[in-house]
Amino acid sequence: AAPIDQLVKQVDGLSLDAIKAKFPENYPELNLMDLYRAHLSNVLSEVTGVDTSLIYPNLGWTSGLEKGDMALPVPALRVKGKKPNELAEEWAAKFPDTDPLFSKPTVSQVHLSFFIKASPLVNAVIPLVHAKGADKGQKxxxxxxxxxxxxxxxxxxxxxxxxxxxxxxxxxxxxxxxxxxxxxxxxxxxxxxxxxxxxxxxxxxxxxxxxxxxxxxxxxxxxxxxxxxxxxxxxxxxxxxxxxxxxxxxxxxxxxxxxxxxxxxxxxxxxxxxxxxxxxxxxxxxxxxxxxxxxxxxxxxxxxxxxxxxxxxxxxxxxxxxxxxxxxxxxxxxxxxxxxxxxxxxxxxxxxxxxxxxxxxxxxxxxxxxxxxxxxxxxxxxxxxxxxxxxxxxxxxxLGMSTRKGTVKFLDDILRDVADKMHEVMKKNENKYSQIEDPLATADVLGISSVMVQDMSGKRINNYTFNMETMTSFEGDTGPYLQYAHARLNSIRRKAGVSDEELATADLSLLTETSAINLCRHMAGWPDVVKNTLKTLEPTTVLTYLFKLTHALSSSYDQLQVVGSEPELMKARLALYTAVQTVLANGMRLIGLSPVERY
Ligand code: ARG
The missing domain is CATH 3.40.50.620 (HUPs)
Known part of the structure; x- marks a missing residue:
C-alpha cells in the first residue's frame, strides 16, 4: 500500500497502526476514507475540545459531492452554552487553513461540510485502484x-x-x-x-x-x-x-x-x-x-x-x-x-x-x-x-492389487476386503470390541484409512505395491496407527471427565516437561506444514508431519500422566492433549480420513 503510506506521511502525527488502534473498524488499507475520517476526527477534536470518540461516529456521508465529502451535525457533539449555528461558525473559523487533507469547512445552518483537498487524494486513489485491479474476489x-x-x-x-x-x-x-x-x-x-x-x-x-x-x-x-x-x-x-x-x-x-x-x-x-x-x-x-x-x-x-x-x-x-x-x-x-x-x-x-x-x-x-x-x-x-x-x-x-474373488479390481471389492481384515483385527481385543457402537462401520473407516495412508505414504510419482498385511498393521506408519493415536486421545479425555470450561482455566505454565514442550513445538509448526504442502502438492508432506506428531505423542505418555496426577497438573496436560487431538484430527481430515472416536 505505497500510496497509503505516501498519504500518511503528509499528515503529521498519524500512523496506520495508531489509527487502527484508536478507531473502531478502521481499515485504511482497504478503505481510503477510513484514513480521512480518522484524521478529520483528530483535527476536529483539537478545534472543538470534544473527544474523538464522539466525533468519529458522527461524521456522516453527504447526499452529493456538491454538499462536500463528509458532514458533521453540530448538535450531535452536545456542547452546552452556545447555539449550534454559532458553534458551527466558530469552529469553521478555527479550522486550520493548513490542513493537508481538507479545505476549511463550510457552514449550512447547524452542519459543517468538509471538502477533501484534491491533490493528495488524486495521488493516492488512482494508484490504489490500479494496484488492486479488478475485483477478483476469491480465487x-x-x-x-x-x-x-x-x-x-x-x-x-x-x-x-x-x-x-x-x-x-x-x-x-x-x-x-x-x-x-x-x-x-x-x-x-x-x-x-x-x-x-x-x-x-x-x-x-x-x-x-x-x-x-x-x-x-x-x-x-x-x-x-x-x-x-x-x-x-x-x-x-x-x-x-x-x-x-x-x-x-x-x-x-x-x-x-x-x-x-x-x-x-x-x-x-x-x-x-x-x-x-x-x-x-x-x-x-x-x-x-x-x-x-x-x-x-x-x-x-x-x-x-x-x-x-x-x-x-x-x-x-x-x-x-x-x-x-x-x-x-x-x-x-x-x-x-x-x-x-x-x-x-x-x-x-x-x-x-x-x-x-x-x-x-x-x-x-x-x-x-x-x-x-x-x-x-x-x-x-x-x-x-x-x-x-x-x-x-x-x-x-x-502393483499387485487383486481381490480374493479374482483378478478384477473393483474399488468396492477392495474396500470390502480391507474392512473385513480390520474387523478380524478388532475382534482380537474382545474387551475393546464390545464397547464399539457399530464395529462394522468402524472397520470400514479403518479399512479405508489403511488404503489411503498406504497410498499417500510415498511421493505421488513412485509406484508402490499394494500390501494388505502392512497397511492394516498397527505397527509402523499406517492408517490404523493414526486412528489409534486419535482414539487414545479421545479416551484420555473421556476418562478424565473434565469439561471444556475447566480446561480453559488450566495453568499452562505447569507444562515444563520436554515431551510437553515438543508437542507444542510440533503443533506450532502445523500452519507452516500446510503452507509447504501448497507448494509440494504432495499428500506425504502432511502425512510425514502427522507421523512425527503421533510419534512424539506416543513417547509422551510415560512422562505426562493424566489420570492420577494432581488436579491442576491433570488439567494442564489435558489441555495439551486436547489441542494435539484438534491438530491431529484437522490433519487427518485434510488428507481425507475420518478420525474415529474409539476402537
Ligand atoms: N477416463 C480416463 C481414464 O480412465 C481419465 C480421464 C483423465 N482426464 C482427462 N481430462 N483426460 O484413463
Whole structure:
C-alpha cells in the first residue's frame, strides 16, 4: 500500500497502526476514507475540545459531492452554552487553513461540510485502484479427479486419482480457494461395452470371432460379408448412431450413465468425497469440437493425413520438444473425434464456464504425454494464458492389487476386503470390541484409512505395491496407527471427565516437561506444514508431519500422566492433549480420513 503510506506521511502525527488502534473498524488499507475520517476526527477534536470518540461516529456521508465529502451535525457533539449555528461558525473559523487533507469547512445552518483537498487524494486513489485491479474476489480452482470409465473396472489408477484429488481439493478449500470438483467420466465409448458382464463377454466373443475369420481366410474363404457385420462393426455402428444423436441409442446410453453415477456416489461418500460436477467425454459437443477444428486449421496447427487430421508437433516446434510431443490424431478418417479432441474443447469450455484461476488434472503418469500435448495445443491455439493456469498432477502405479474373488479390481471389492481384515483385527481385543457402537462401520473407516495412508505414504510419482498385511498393521506408519493415536486421545479425555470450561482455566505454565514442550513445538509448526504442502502438492508432506506428531505423542505418555496426577497438573496436560487431538484430527481430515472416536 505505497500510496497509503505516501498519504500518511503528509499528515503529521498519524500512523496506520495508531489509527487502527484508536478507531473502531478502521481499515485504511482497504478503505481510503477510513484514513480521512480518522484524521478529520483528530483535527476536529483539537478545534472543538470534544473527544474523538464522539466525533468519529458522527461524521456522516453527504447526499452529493456538491454538499462536500463528509458532514458533521453540530448538535450531535452536545456542547452546552452556545447555539449550534454559532458553534458551527466558530469552529469553521478555527479550522486550520493548513490542513493537508481538507479545505476549511463550510457552514449550512447547524452542519459543517468538509471538502477533501484534491491533490493528495488524486495521488493516492488512482494508484490504489490500479494496484488492486479488478475485483477478483476469491480465487477459483478446478480440480478434475477420479474420472473412471463407466461400466469398466474402477481400477487402481482411478483410486489414486480419487485419493489425491480429494486431498488437493481439501487443501485448496482450506487455503480459501473456491474449489470446483469435476469428475470427467469416460462415458462416451462403445455402448456395447457399457455393462461390465457384457464387457467381459463381448470381448471374449469378439476375439473368438476374429480368430475364426482369420482361420477361414487362411483356408481361402471370402469372409468380407461376415466381417461387415462383425461384433466389432456392430459396435462401431451403434456408436455412430450415438454421435448422430439417435434418440433410442442415446436413451439407452444415458440409462447406463445415470446408473453408474448412482453407484459411484455411494463409494465416493465412503471416502468423504463429493463432486460439484459429473462432466464426461460425452458432454463435449460436436459443435464445440468443430469450432476448435476450424481454429486449428486457421492457425495451421493440424494437417490432413490420408483423410484424417493430425498435429505434427515436430513441424510446429523445433528441436527435441517438438519430437517428444509426437503426432497425435485429432480426427479419424471417418470424421470421429478422439480422446484428445474432446479434452481440448472441454478445457476451453471449462474456462468459459468457470473463469478458473487454476486447474489441476489428477491423472496417472501414463498419460503424461497426453496432457503435455493438450496444454501445448491450447497454447498454440493462442491461449497461453489459459494453458499456464493448467497443471497435471501425476502419480505412479499400484502393483499387485487383486481381490480374493479374482483378478478384477473393483474399488468396492477392495474396500470390502480391507474392512473385513480390520474387523478380524478388532475382534482380537474382545474387551475393546464390545464397547464399539457399530464395529462394522468402524472397520470400514479403518479399512479405508489403511488404503489411503498406504497410498499417500510415498511421493505421488513412485509406484508402490499394494500390501494388505502392512497397511492394516498397527505397527509402523499406517492408517490404523493414526486412528489409534486419535482414539487414545479421545479416551484420555473421556476418562478424565473434565469439561471444556475447566480446561480453559488450566495453568499452562505447569507444562515444563520436554515431551510437553515438543508437542507444542510440533503443533506450532502445523500452519507452516500446510503452507509447504501448497507448494509440494504432495499428500506425504502432511502425512510425514502427522507421523512425527503421533510419534512424539506416543513417547509422551510415560512422562505426562493424566489420570492420577494432581488436579491442576491433570488439567494442564489435558489441555495439551486436547489441542494435539484438534491438530491431529484437522490433519487427518485434510488428507481425507475420518478420525474415529474409539476402537
Ligand atoms: N477416463 C480416463 C481414464 O480412465 C481419465 C480421464 C483423465 N482426464 C482427462 N481430462 N483426460 O484413463
Amino acid at each position: 477459483r480452482i478446478i480440480v478434475e479427479f477420479s474420472s473412471p470409465n463407466i461400466a469398466k473396472p474402477f481400477h487402481a489408477g482411478h483410486l489414486r486419482s480419487t485419493i489425491i484429488g480429494g486431498f488437493l481439493s481439501n487443501l485448496y478449500a482450506g487455503a480459501g480457494w473456491d474449489v470446483i470438483r469435476i469428475n470427467y467420466l469416460g462415458d462416451w465409448e462403445d455402448p456395447i461395452n457399457h455393462l461390465f458382464q457384457l464387457y467381459v463377454r463381448i470381448n471374449t466373443e469378439m476375439t473368438a470371432e476374429k480368430e475364426e475369420f482369420t482361420k477361414r481366410k487362411e483356408a481361402g474363404e471370402d469372409v468380407s460379408a461376415l466381417e461387415a457385420n462383425s461384433l466389432d462393426e456392430q459396435a462401431r455402428r451403434y456408436f455412430k448412431k450415438m454421435t448422430d444423436r439417435d434418440a433410442d441409442a442415446l436413451a439407452m446410453w444415458k440409462r447406463f450413465r445415470d446408473l453408474s453415477i448412482v453407484r459411484y456416489k455411494d463409494t465416493y461418500a465412503r471416502l468423504n468425497i463429493h463432486f460439484d460436477e459429473y462432466s464426461g467425454e460425452s458432454q463435449v459437443t460436436e459443435d464445440a469440437m468443430n469450432e476448435v477444428g476450424k481454429l486449428m486449421e486457421d492457425k495451421k496447427i493440424c494437417k490432413e493425413d490420408k483423410g484424417a487430421q493430425l498435429i505434427d508437433f515436430s513441424e510446429l516446434i523445433p528441436g527435441k520438444e517438438g519430437k517428444r510431443l509426437e503426432k497425435p490424431l485429432v480426427r479419424k478418417r471417418d470424421g470421429t473425434a478422439l480422446y484428445l479432441t474432446r479434452d481440448i474443447s472441454e478445457l476451453l469450455g471449462r474456462h468459459e464456464k468457470y473463469h478458473f484461476d487454476k486447474m489441476i488434472y489428477v491423472v496417472a503418469s501414463a498419460q503424461d504425454l497426453h496432457l503435455r500435448q493438450l496444454f501445448k495445443i491450447i497454447e498454440l491455439l493462442g491461449y497461453k494464458d489459459i494453458a499456464d493456469k493448467c497443471q497435471h498432477i501425476n502419480f505412479g502405479l499400484v
